[in-house]
Amino acid sequence: MKLGWIGTGVMGKNMCFHLLNAGHDIFIYNRTREKAEELIASGAVWKNSPEEVTKKADIVFTIVGYPKDVENVYFGEKGIFKGVHKNLILVDMTTTKPNLAIKINKKAIEMGIDSIDAPVSGGDVGARQGTLTIMAGGNQETFDKVLPLLKLLGTRISLQGKAGAGQHTKMANQIVIAGTMMGVSEALVYAKTAGIDPEKMVSAISHGAAGCWTLDNLAPRVIKGDLEPGFFIDHFVKDMDIALEEAEKKHIKLSSLELADKQYKKLQAEGYGKKGTQALTEIWKKEK
């Protein structure tokens, strides 16, 4: 198939490679062209704008940074909606505002095409291995058309509801993570001050009711002092802010999420934005 791919950051690049390796014709665009060079060298065709990518492709995938980037890519001067043609399907895999997903979908339908939102979870490792979790929102028929391609990228793929439902599910995902990150971080800090061996502690509790991905995957990194990003604090804060904005609109107070957001913003202010989310434990170093 002729596929468009916009956004070749750490996630996007690895994901796009799976489509390329499956033999599809790929037309790519990225704000910084250098980040697309590896894909170009492997056969992807560079285009100078989202508009040009769109004109060439049957399905366009996007995975960029922030909601404003998504806005630009879709609605900008040389954006995707300038290149619309019959039977086009748009798939935004960026984690972004549910309302933006709905806005894109509305515009797509107005123009006689369709879109789905399909944010992912699983980090760079999942992107590389093609084992992402993909949470989609949109029309079933459109989802079914895109599904064989999504299967090249992920192992757990579900249609969660209509447009925006993928983004809402991703928000729920991030809300859980905010809680587990705080719980695990505080347990590690507690263990240290209590004088017990954090490794023994993690090993003892990780198979019971405290068991979680964060304990298995991030606690060992914290113990080793490895703060390198699996997932950037900057991106996590973006996601939490979207979820908090949604919660505010719905008049629900998510106190735990608010606290996590506040804590991570403290770390951003200290220059930790490009560190991994496991750097939360650094807060207590500052406070001590």
Added chain:
Amino acid sequence: MKLGWIGTGVMGKNMCFHLLNAGHDIFIYNRTREKAEELIASGAVWKNSPEEVTKKADIVFTIVGYPKDVENVYFGEKGIFKGVHKNLILVDMTTTKPNLAIKINKKAIEMGIDSIDAPVSGGDVGARQGTLTIMAGGNQETFDKVLPLLKLLGTRISLQGKAGAGQHTKMANQIVIAGTMMGVSEALVYAKTAGIDPEKMVSAISHGAAGCWTLDNLAPRVIKGDLEPGFFIDHFVKDMDIALEEAEKKHIKLSSLELADKQYKKLQAEGYGKKGTQALTEIWKKEK
């Protein structure tokens, strides 16, 4: 062996049965005798006080409610320390204050015997199935002597350090759970107000970075409206208060744990103390 067992609540009763079924002579005491009747009918021998139990046993196990109950059972008028004899080993499996574990151990050593703290995780199901996680603190040699018996009760058993280390590890366990409970509860509340299907949401996110025991085991109960206790809110608050007291002593601020403690205390005030910890989502019903 001749074993003493003090505390035949939901956890204690089920645990004691494993020792009884393994052929040991069991001497039991419980504040409310009725709760021990099932064990008595199966061959356990009733004694009228912790002191009397202790006089008969080589190893005495205790699992009661609150730190003050532990104090009474060990240091009370007809308490364990009144019945001490040569080679006795004391094993407190209650989740209690690390300093109380240290105090018991000190007294035991003064009297020429030894003790370990060995709180558990895994709830009534783990107690029944003999699959508890047991986190011990104390002397290696004493631990090794008790280990064959602990193996009848649990599958993951570790010596975490000296006296009190078992309790500290259990606190770390509860701190993680406080975080995951808040994260999962807020995600469920978010999903509901966002109009997405909570079951689909949980199924989508539970195998990724948001994956945790709470999501697998308690979210489905919340979705069904089942608030029955796997673990009482009253007991969880007790545990969190112990952890917070320890944190205060060490001058570390555990904001997430503080928040969870505050939220659960709101529920206690509303009469939810005997409900399961998954009832946290009820807070939003009150607020709406």
